[in-house]
Amino acid sequence: MGDANYARELGVAVRAVHMACALCQRVQAGLVSHGTGQVKSKDDDSPVTVADWSVQAIVSWILAESFQDQNVSIVAEEDVQTLSKAELADLLASVTKTVNESLAEAPKYGLQSPKKALGASQVLEAISRCNSTGGPTGRHWVLDPVDGTLGFVRGDQYAIALALIEDGKVIMGVLGCPNYPMKNGWLNHHHHHHQYDESMSSSATDTWEKGCVIYAQKGSGKAWMQPLVQQNKMLEWPNSARQIKVSSIDDPGLATFCEPVEKANSNHSFTAGVAHSMGFKNQPLRVHSMVKYAAIARGDAEIFMKFARCGYKEKIWDHAAGVVIVEEAGGVVTDAGGRPLDFSRGTYLEGLDRGIVACCSAKLHEGFIGAVYASWDSSNL
Numbered sequence: 038m039g040d041a042n043y044a045r046e047l048g049v050a051v052r053a054v055h056m057a058c059a060l061c062q063r064v065q066a067g068l069v070s071h072g073t074g075q076v077k078s079k080d081d082d083s084p085v086t087v088a089d090w091s092v093q094a095i096v097s098w099i100l101a102e103s104f105q106d107q108n109v110s111i112v113a114e115e116d117v118q119t120l121s122k123a124e125l126a127d128l129l130a131s132v133t134k135t136v137n138e139s140l141a142e143a144p145k146y147g148l149q150s151p152k153k154a155l156g157a158s159q160v161l162e163a164i165s166r167c168n169s170t171g172g173p174t175g176r177h178w179v180l181d182p183v184d185g186t187l188g189f190v191r192g193d194q195y196a197i198a199l200a201l202i203e204d205g206k207v208i209m210g211v212l213g214c215p216n217y218p219m220k221n222g223w224l225n226h227h228h229h230h231h232q233y234d235e236s237m238s239s240s241a242t243d244t245w246e247k248g249c250v251i252y253a254q255k256g257s258g259k260a261w262m263q264p265l266v267q268q269n270k271m272l273e274w275p276n277s278a279r280q281i282k283v284s285s286i287d288d289p290g291l292a293t294f295c296e297p298v299e300k301a302n303s304n305h306s307f308t309a310g311v312a313h314s315m316g317f318k319n320q321p322l323r324v325h326s327m328v329k330y331a332a333i334a335r336g337d338a339e340i341f342m343k344f345a346r347c348g349y350k351e352k353i354w355d356h357a358a359g360v361v362i363v364e365e366a367g368g369v370v371t372d373a374g375g376r377p378l379d380f381s382r383g384t385y386l387e388g389l390d391r392g393i394v395a396c397c398s399a400k401l402h403e404g405f406i407g408a409v410y411a412s413w414d415s416s417n418l
C-alpha cells in the first residue's frame with residue numbers, strides 16, 4: 038500500500054481529531070468553572086454527554102463534507118435516541134452550541150466551516166449518521182468520541198479515537214490524547230488525579246492541558262505524534278509531527294505494564310499474577326482509556342494487558358486506532374491466544390480469546406503468552 042493512497046483520509050482524520058481535542062478541552066474547562074459538584078452529581082452527567090455527542094457530530098459532519106458522501110459509513114459509540122427526547126431539549130441546545138463553536142474554528146485546522154451554523158436537526162442527523170455496524174467489506178470509519186469517560190470526568194486521561202477500516206482491516210488510526218503531554222516519560226511519575234479545583238491557576242491548567250495527537254497508517258512502519266494546536270495558532274500539517282517508537286526494553290525485570298484503572302474493566306489480580314510470573318518488578322501503571330495504547334506506542338510502558346470479565350464483548354472503537362498505532366510504532370497486539378484482533382465482524386471483536394495484549398517486543402509477547410497459558414487454569418476468569 039503506497040502512502041499516497043490514503044493521504045487525504047489521514048489528513049482529514051488528523052485534523053478532525055485535533056478539533057475534537059480542542060472541543061473536549063473547552064467542555065472540561067466549563068466543568069472547571071462550574072466546580073466539582075456538578076461533575077460528581079449522579080443526575081447531572083450532561084457535561085460528559087455534551088462532549089460525547091458534540092465530538093461525534095463534528096467528526097461525522099467533517100467526514101461527510103470532506104468526502105462529499107452523506108452515506109459515509111461510521112461506526113461510533115453514541116446513539117441519537119436519548120438526545121432526541123423532548124425533555125432533553127436543553128441538552129440538545131448545548132450540544133448544538135458546542136458543535137457550532139467547534140465548527141466555526143475549522144479553518145484553523147485546515148478544514149471548512151459550514152456556510153451557516155447547523156440547526157439542532159442537522160446536529161441530530163450528523164450524530165445518527167454514525168449508525169453503521171461495520172463488517173467484512175467496504176470502508177468504515179470507527180469513532181469513540183470520548184474514550185475513558187471516567188478519566189474525562191476526573192480530569193484525568195481520556196482519548197478521542199478515530200480509525201479507518203477497509204475490508205475488515207484497520208488501515209489507519211488517530212488518537213487524540215488531550216491530557217498526555219508531549220514530554221517523554223511523564224507517565225513514569227504517578228499521574229495524580231486532577232480534581233476540578235477552582236483555585237487552580239490558569240498557567241497550571243495551561244501546562245497540564247497540553248496533550249498530543251498520535252497517528253499511523255498501516256504498512257508505513259511509522260507512527261507519529263503532534264502537539265495540540267495552541268490557542269491562536271494554525272495546525273501545521275504534517276510539519277509538526279515527530280516519529281514515535283515503542284520501548285526497546287525487553288528485560289521483564291525492567292519493564293512496566295499498564296492496564297485499566299477500574300477493576301470492573303480488567304482483572305487486576307490475574308494481570309498481577311501474569312506480570313509476576315513473567316518476572317516484572319515494577320508496579321502496574323493504571324491509566325484510563327486508549328491512552329494505554331499511546332503509552333506503548335510512545336515507549337512509556339512495555340505491555341498493556343486487558344482481561345475483561347467473562348461475557349463482556351470488546352467493541353471495535355475501543356481498540357482499532359490503538360492497535361494500528363502500536364503495530365506501526367514497532368509493537369505487537371494480539372488476543373491472549375496470540376491471534377490478531379478481528380475487526381471484520383461488526384461492532385464487536387468477535388472470537389476474542391480471553392484478553393488483549395499490546396507489547397513493545399516479540400520477546401515480551403512470547404513471555405506473556407506463555408505466562409497466560411501457565412496461569413489460566415488456576416484463575417477464576
Ligand SMILES: Nc1ncnc2c1ncn2[C@@H]1O[C@H](COP(=O)(O)OS(=O)(=O)O)[C@@H](OP(=O)(O)O)[C@H]1O
Nearest residue numbers: 183184185186297298299301302324325326345349
Ligand atoms: N465491564 C467492562 N469490561 C471491560 N471494558 C468495559 C466494561 N465496561 C465498559 N468497558 C469499556 O472500557 C472502556 C474504558 O476502558 P479503560 O481501559 O479506559 O477503563 S478504565 O477507565 O481505565 O478502567 C470503555 O470505554 P468508554 O465507554 O468510551 O469510556 C468501555 O467501552
Ligand SMILES: [Mg+2]
Nearest residue numbers: 181184185355
Ligand atoms: Mg471507549
